[in-house]
Amino acid sequence: MEPKTIQPYTQRTLEADRPFSAKQFFLQWEWLLAFILIGVIALNTSLSPYFLNISSLRDATMVFLDKAFIVFPMALIMIMRDIDISVGSTVALSSVVMAVAYNSLGVPMGAAVVICLIVGALCGLMNGLLIVKFKELSAVIITLATMILYRGIAYIILEDQASGSFPEWFGFFGWGYVYGIPFILILFILAALLFGLLLHKTTFGRHIYAIGHNDVASRFSGVNVDRTKVIVFTLAGLMAAVTAIFLASRMGSTRPNIANMYELDVIAMAALGGISTAGGKGRLIGTVIAVFIVGYLQYGLGLINIPSQTLLIVVGALLLFAVIVPKLNIPRFKK
Amino acid sequence: MAVHTANAPAAESAAKKESKLAGLAKFRELGLLAFILLLAIGVQIRNPSFLTIENVMDMATNTAILSILAVGMMLVLVTRGIDLSIGATLALSGMLVAQIVSASAGFSPLLAVITGIGIGTVCGLVIGGLVAWLGVLPIIATLAMMNIYRGFTYMASDGKWISSYQMPESFVGIATSSVLGINTLILIALFIYIAAYYFIGHTRTGRQIYAVGSNPESAKVTGINEKKILILVYTLMGGLSGLCGVLWVSKFASAQGDTASGYELSVIAACILGGVSIAGGSGKLSGVILGAVLIGILNNALPMMDVSPFWQKGIEGTIILGAVLLNAAVKRGVERNHLLRRRI
Amino acid sequence: MKKYWTLILSLVLVFSILSACSQGSPGGNASNESGGDSEGESGGSKRYAFIFKNTGNPYGEKMMQGFEEAVNELDGEAILRAPDQPTAEGQIQIIEQLITQKVDSIVIAANDPDALQPALTKAMDAGIEVISVDSAVNTDSRVTHVNQADPEAIGRIQIEAISEMVGGKGQIAVLSATSQATNQNLWIEYMQKELEKPEYKDLELVKVAYGDDLRDKSVSETEALLKTYPDLKGIIAPTTVGIAAAGKVLTDKGLGGKVALTGLGLPSEMASYIESGVSPWMYLWNPIDVGYAAGHTAAALVNGDMEGKTGDTFEAGRLGQKEVVEDGEGTQVMLGEPFKFDKENIGEWKDVY
Incomplete structure (x- = not known):
């Protein structure tokens, strides 16, 4: 292979400066993901007559996109070599507060939605602040504790009750269409674009990669590591609240035990998308494709009524496959 | 600093000369111990039947499985890894062993335990291979294998539970029998801790685990086979999970597909409370025991104090977060003291 | 070129695994695809879906067994599903997939009485008969409920x-x-x-x-x-x-x-x-009977033998005639009193469920 002397870090951030090479372009992780996605769709089409039509493909996105909003900030966090396992609990807590604000405190629904976003952001902010204040504790520890804590608070607020009876229009989030396109899909694409721009086109994004590669060095080169981390964790909380809104809308109610173990699904999708928990690597487009791979795979296999235990194995195998392939000695085919 | 903590067991004998320093270094565990004692006294005031011999024995029995798993998890965490698959491994080994035992009543309990350990070891070996040879990140590898093992468990069970009447007395007896009034589970846990104490502190391989954890690069330079150590650690974890699978099924006299689902988080929480660092290289058995004990007390005391079930999770979370942050703050103080001493 | 081959090989590998999984399991898990639909699924045989709370629960398996038995008696096709965790989210996903498959009826043991309402309403709008069993959903999101016991x-x-x-x-x-x-x-x-x-x-x-x-x-x-x-x-x-x-x-x-x-x-x-x-x-109660009754209730609704209104009656196979009774604002089908298990009879039942 051609000699390669550039460091991975520069290779990543200075991608635009490199001469375009078709061979390299097509040997990227994202292309493999795209192939897998096509394979999944082909597989599903061959297995179920109900899979390949517009309305089925479209409605499927409404089923699996809710948790996908968290994948973006999770990708950012993982690029910074951290992890956040409290997002599922944040979803539960923010949706519970929203429902209680609307039902018990008489807050109008619009304001309750805003409160939901604020609560989510606050949960994330608290994670972020604790993580930068206690640097000797890794993010896993902090978010493990807040994971139990946030869900605990949700239980204290609502006990075992469900809270629902939201106004009619609230159902639009989870069930509505705009010009025949699910609203959730539109918002997902919008979020993908925003996060893509943030990560790949701004200084902030470069800082995230820099921190992931070497946070000490970044600190000395003038990156405000603490601020960046706090912002990213707050974003994670915020997007968890977005998920909470869609989930509550789809279920027409909420309760403290919703979104259980969502964090693991989200981490799995981010990892499949080529985000390395070793930090510093990965691009957002990969996670977008990964979301659709996992979503359509589960949906399609559901259409032929695969037992859910088999589905567990398939998703596990897919995840392993995704992380092992780049390790097989294929030069350059690295994430 | 990480190395310092790692050396703590060995440092204990040397520390006698510098009693002040040793006192400071041990302070972390003492803080946790004091916290546990305070909690116990508080619960005792609320419910006088808390500190009876019977209840303490019950607590110890119920915590035994958690504490055994915590030893393995500590070693994994020390190498900068994490294992999310232990609940699934536990369920798989428990389910398979329960099926074997129910099919052939003459299967001896000892053989059942060995079979369970064997199944767990294989599960752990696969993970170790993924992590060491293929370089898959532990969190991803174990997440994937968690799904796969859990799926296998459901498939093996075919939607059925193995119930107490299908299990021979001798098998259920593994967890209910007692020697000198002490439950077998507690004895097994004690044995594991003694073995682990010797292994970690007094064997070459045990020390190498810490070396790999605190600085993989220099460990490599020193000639330590990092891959071997990683495989060893995950295999041990798997073997312990397999053992616990058998104990679990025997204790509850029932094997289900969803056995111990989410249990890995309790185990990790116990380790973290015990001061094991996720960043690797540091972690002491004494801390892990205390962490497991604290989780055990919380599980036992909250229902006994008549705390509303809805508050339990919140209280648990607050205590874990509080203990972790307090530990960190105390540690900082200790380190500052070290620095002060150096200046003098 | 070696790398391309490795790549293609591994792709082929993974898809063969995937398809092996998907082909293998319906056969391996007999409960998944009902027997007796050899005449072809589009050939007029009705498709009845059953969603239980979670997978790997023997109580649910027995209920599914009874349901399948009833559906087979009626020459229908039984689809048996359950999410891997007992959550409403998981059940909503399955409901969506069943709507896409255009099943004739969904029988569900709900993990949450209210959270499934939007999904089940969508199913009913698509012309699917929705029945809850064991744990009810609220009366707005079902046609009727099969109650295991009063x-x-x-x-x-x-x-x-x-x-x-x-x-x-x-x-x-x-x-x-x-x-x-x-x-x-x-x-x-x-x-x-x-x-x-x-x-x-x-x-x-x-x-x-x-x-x-x-x-x-x-x-x-x-x-x-x-x-x-x-x-x-x-x-x-x-x-x-x-x-x-x-x-x-x-x-x-x-x-x-x-x-x-x-x-x-x-x-x-x-x-x-x-x-x-x-x-x-x-x-x-006998979960097999509960599932069996649910199967017949679903069939009676799909075939237009009744509408699930109070006072309607239908034939529930070996359980005889059943009547739909009032339940708050909705209706339900009630099975008998719970069955008593004691020393005398436990021996014969322990191997059944």
Whole structure:
């Protein structure tokens, strides 16, 4: 292979400066993901007559996109070599507060939605602040504790009750269409674009990669590591609240035990998308494709009524496959 | 600093000369111990039947499985890894062993335990291979294998539970029998801790685990086979999970597909409370025991104090977060003291 | 070129695994695709779907077995599904997939009475007959409900049992699952109502504990009950996991005969405790019959034999004629009283379910 002397870090951030090479372009992780996605769709089409039509493909996105909003900030966090396992609990807590604000405190629904976003952001902010204040504790520890804590608070607020009876229009989030396109899909694409721009086109994004590669060095080169981390964790909380809104809308109610173990699904999708928990690597487009791979795979296999235990194995195998392939000695085919 | 903590067991004998320093270094565990004692006294005031011999024995029995798993998890965490698959491994080994035992009543309990350990070891070996040879990140590898093992468990069970009447007395007896009034589970846990104490502190391989954890690069330079150590650690974890699978099924006299689902988080929480660092290289058995004990007390005391079930999770979370942050703050103080001493 | 080959090879590999999984499992898991649809699925045979709470639950498997039996009698195709975790989210996903498949009927044992409403309403709008079974969904999101037994009877019968076991006097406690399952709460409510009667004035319900349907939690909750209330005379556990965990604790502590145990349990799980007398007797309906009745109810609705209105009647195979009765604002089909399992009959039932 051609000699390669550039460091991975520069290779990543200075991608635009490199001469375009078709061979390299097509040997990227994202292309493999795209192939897998096509394979999944082909597989599903061959297995179920109900899979390949517009309305089925479209409605499927409404089923699996809710948790996908968290994948973006999770990708950012993982690029910074951290992890956040409290997002599922944040979803539960923010949706519970929203429902209680609307039902018990008489807050109008619009304001309750805003409160939901604020609560989510606050949960994330608290994670972020604790993580930068206690640097000797890794993010896993902090978010493990807040994971139990946030869900605990949700239980204290609502006990075992469900809270629902939201106004009619609230159902639009989870069930509505705009010009025949699910609203959730539109918002997902919008979020993908925003996060893509943030990560790949701004200084902030470069800082995230820099921190992931070497946070000490970044600190000395003038990156405000603490601020960046706090912002990213707050974003994670915020997007968890977005998920909470869609989930509550789809279920027409909420309760403290919703979104259980969502964090693991989200981490799995981010990892499949080529985000390395070793930090510093990965691009957002990969996670977008990964979301659709996992979503359509589960949906399609559901259409032929695969037992859910088999589905567990398939998703596990897919995840392993995704992380092992780049390790097989294929030069350059690295994430 | 990480190395310092790692050396703590060995440092204990040397520390006698510098009693002040040793006192400071041990302070972390003492803080946790004091916290546990305070909690116990508080619960005792609320419910006088808390500190009876019977209840303490019950607590110890119920915590035994958690504490055994915590030893393995500590070693994994020390190498900068994490294992999310232990609940699934536990369920798989428990389910398979329960099926074997129910099919052939003459299967001896000892053989059942060995079979369970064997199944767990294989599960752990696969993970170790993924992590060491293929370089898959532990969190991803174990997440994937968690799904796969859990799926296998459901498939093996075919939607059925193995119930107490299908299990021979001798098998259920593994967890209910007692020697000198002490439950077998507690004895097994004690044995594991003694073995682990010797292994970690007094064997070459045990020390190498810490070396790999605190600085993989220099460990490599020193000639330590990092891959071997990683495989060893995950295999041990798997073997312990397999053992616990058998104990679990025997204790509850029932094997289900969803056995111990989410249990890995309790185990990790116990380790973290015990001061094991996720960043690797540091972690002491004494801390892990205390962490497991604290989780055990919380599980036992909250229902006994008549705390509303809805508050339990919140209280648990607050205590874990509080203990972790307090530990960190105390540690900082200790380190500052070290620095002060150096200046003098 | 080597790398391309490796790449292509690994792709082929993974897809062969995937398709092996998807092809293999319906065959391996006989419950998935019903037998007897050899005439082809589009050839007019109706498709009936059953969604249980979670996978790997023998109670649910038995219900599915009964459902499949009924559907096969009627030459339909049974689709049996369950999410891997007992969550409403998982059930919504499955409902969506079933709507896409254009099944004729969905029978669901709900994980949440309200959260499925939007999804089930969408299903009904698509012309699918929705029936809940075991744990009901609210009346707006179903055509009718198949009730395994009258909740009032379940509550009453368990108080009667415990009263008889403890001699009508002393402290008793309830060990429930999570209180999210609506049926648990309803039964406990009826128990409390029953306890207000004068003949139970010496029975004192000291606590309702929640074991979350987890083995370890149920065990520690039982132990806590025994320690907090040393004079406890009886435990009612209206949940299959809870009663088995309580049976285990009482056996291990040698309290059989001192603390009475009854409730709702699976005969197979409880056989050893009933035989040993730790639990003199307990109750449960036959889940096979519940599933079977649900299958026939669904078929009656799909075939237009009835509309699920109060007073409608239909033939439920070997269970004879059933009538739709009122249930608050909706309707339901009621099966008989729960069945009593004791030392005499547990032997023949423990191998059944």
